[in-house]
Amino acid sequence: MTRNKSFLKEIDHSKDDLLELIEQALWFKKLKKERTKHNYLEGLNIALIFEKTSTRTRSAFTVAGQDLGMNVTYLASDDIQLGKKESVIDTAKVLGSMFDGIEYRGFKQESAEFLAAYSGVPVWNGLTDDWHPTQMIADFMTIKELFGRLEGLTLVYLGDGRNNVASSLLVTSAILGINVMIIAPEELQPARSIVRIAKEHQTGGSIYITDDVSAVKNADILYTDVWVSMGEKVDFKDRIDLLLPYQINSNLLAQVTNPNAVVLHCLPAFHDTNTEIGKQIYDQYGYKELEITDEVFQQHSSSIFQEAENRLHSIKAIMYHSLKNL
Incomplete structure (x- = not known):
């Protein structure tokens, strides 16, 4: 798997990377169906930022994080200052000091890229106007x-x-x-x-x-x-x-x-x-x-x-x- 730990857009990853993720997803599905515990990331903390409403993306990130043993914090657009009173870059630095990973679902692809560049932790694109990689x-x-x-x-x-x-x-x-x-x-x-x-x-x-x-x-x-x-x-x-x-x-x-x-x-x-x-x-x-x-x-x-x-x-x-x- 590539050393690029964020998942922002498809072209950041090779064919082998994407195929590996597909196979890993099939394996996790098998574990879920068998009700086999797989809390491999126990104790980590992730933040879910949602500027756009969501059913599947929010539910999937929440349950996936919990199944892996992580603590999941949901941050709606009205809950934080992202791009309003505080720049995306400043927000990235703050969240990166507190969380181990960040999901972003919003409008600008640039915001997802800034979060990844300045937070110091993996960022996952839950959807932007440009791409929907997950x-x-x-x-x-x-x-x-x-x-x-x-x-x-x-x-x-x-x-x-x-x-x-x-x-x-x-x-x-x-x-x-x-x-x-x-x-x-x-x-x-x-x-x-x-x-x-x-x-x-x-x-x-x-x-x-x-x-x-x-x-x-x-x-x-x-x-x-x-x-x-x-x-x-x-x-x-x-x-x-x-x-x-x-x-x-x-x-x-x-x-x-x-x-x-x-x-x-x-x-x-x-x-x-x-x-x-x-x-x-x-x-x-x-x-x-x-x-x-x-x-x-x-x-x-x-x-x-x-x-x-x-x-x-x-x-x-x-x-x-x-x-x-x-």
Whole structure:
């Protein structure tokens, strides 16, 4: 494993590093299922900084830290002075003197980088506007479980190709040597800089960017995400109209030639009206489903919720690798 103890973005790590984390996550999942105690980091202290709300990331870091024997302190944006009354750098120095590791989920990638540079302890990126690296270990761990391999598979992402999940999927697939395709309207295709980074770190497979939905036929894994990211300021109706042709629905799945293809979603998903936001979207725009239909979501829910659970095991592997030598 690399000497880089933080986990800030995928390109900081090699293919072997990422594969090692996936295998470690699978091992931790086995221990959890067997209820085998694994408090290997007993007595250490970690801080969880959340500028953005979270279900899976917060739960996974909390339970993972506790399972490993650590003391876990949650710090919401209103609890600390990060970037408000106190600079990120000053905050990093303070927290680094008290904690053995720091998780950061927020807006600026720069904040995660500053925390890592000035705290003196490992920092884990729980999500920024640019990258979502902890999600990637869970995603490819899930794919490994479902297919028994990663080699030769084709992952197809549909929707907003510029968001953090799309960027991370593109780059991580390239690092792992997996065929990856981003299907998105031209206005929402990955930035050239992200495509260049992916190609620079590519170890195999292919990279393909298109607006042609029929290209989905080669998919082994179909992946989608919400159409508007947290904090993004856009005309929601315009975004819906632009991305509706890229919805994962039964007609789109019928074009896929692999009968064993799976659908993944990092959640939350707008597949029904059983949420306040879902009801608002329906009342205002008349849509009951957005990036994925409820029919497809329910059909592939076992894989999607397996992916969600794997956030726990993958984050445990990431933290263990960072802290095991303390």
